[in-house]
Amino acid sequence: MTLEVSHLVGGYSQIPVLKDISFDVKDGELVGLIGLNGAGKSTTINHIIGLLTPQKGTIKINGLTITEDNQEFKQQIAYIPEMPILYQELTLREHIELTIMAYGLDHEKAWKRATELLKIFRLENKLDWFPANFSKGMKQKVMIACAFVTEAPLMIIDEPFLGLDPLAVHDLLSLIEERKKAGASVLMSTHALDTAEKYCDRFVLLHDGQVKIEGSLAELRQALPGVGETLDDIYMSFTKADQR
Template sequence: MALTVSHVVGGYSQIPVLKDISFDVRDGELVGLIGLNGAGKSTTINHIIGLLTPHKGKITLNGVTIAQDSQAYKQQIAYIPETPVLYQELTLREHLEMTMMAYDLDQDQAWVTAKQLLKTFRLANKLDWFPANFSKGMKQKVMIVCAFLTQAKLYIIDEPFLGLDPLAVNDLLNLIEERKKQGASILMSTHVLDTAQRYCDRFVLLHSGQVEAEGTLNDLRQALPKAGESLSDIYLSMTEVDRA
């Protein structure tokens, strides 16, 4: 078991956004974190990566909590945020070198991986570019390359398809499949539901800070029999609850 979120209550103030949520992400699987805006997806991610501390409950990654060993916990995670976060004064090459140092990677082997990723995402000739030279989609590709350079145990990907061209989306999905086969665990938040339905092994449906349903698409259909057959139908049924 890679990630276990157990009875977590938390948020940005004393009034909790998350209300006793529990789910897991197992080795070698892609779990889709699905929910309306304000359902608690970003808050959940921020608790997992350590930006927020739960009011109650526990988050463990391969048996380690952030309180027990912050470095060992965080070095298992690679995070791709919805909005790219790059250092304006660093080139692409320097971003990669900083990632290698942060994760204590073997430089020679890391550069082999980096060159493969740079070629895949068509960034190989841009190593000396600064972020100001990149489009939004290219910045997103830089974040993807830095994350998948790490060989992390858990990848957390927040709305990864925004700003990516169709070729880059396909490249990312292939990369996710490759890392799954190597045993990595992936938690992905997305509103691109048709893609999530095709590629995710399981889903966690958040609604108003609670886990509405969890499991495979068939599990969701059984848990919410009136919602519909597709992931999109199930998602839209939650909007109808909010409008009622």
């Protein structure tokens, strides 16, 4: 099991945003993290990647916590944020070189993989471009390429489809499937419920900092008979009930 979140309590102040949440992501599994804006999805992700320190609870990646080995813990994660984060003074080539150094990758093997990814996203002729030259969608593709170069065992993907054209969305989903088959675990936060329903193995529905329900689509249907057949039906049944 790659990721284990156990009884996590945390947030940005002494008043917790996350209220005792627990879930896991197994090897070779894509788990969809879904919920309304403010439900705690980004806060959960920020705790997992080490930007926030839990007030209570534990986060383990392959049995390791961040306090036991900070560097090893973080090298097991490839993170694609909702908004691209690039260094304005570095070219695309230099972003890839930085990623290779940060993860201690084999240089030749990593560049072979990077070249394949750049061709997929039609960036192979833009290695000497700076971020100022890229559109938002192209910046997102740079983030995706850098993340998939690492071949990390855990991928954390936050709202990955924003700004991507349909072809790039298809390419990204194909890459996720490829990494799953290789045994990687993927946690993906998304509002694209129709896409999540089609590609995710399980779902964790957050609301008000709590896990309201989790499981495969079949398990959610079984737990909520009469609600509806689709992930959207199940999602709406929870959110509308809480707004009454």
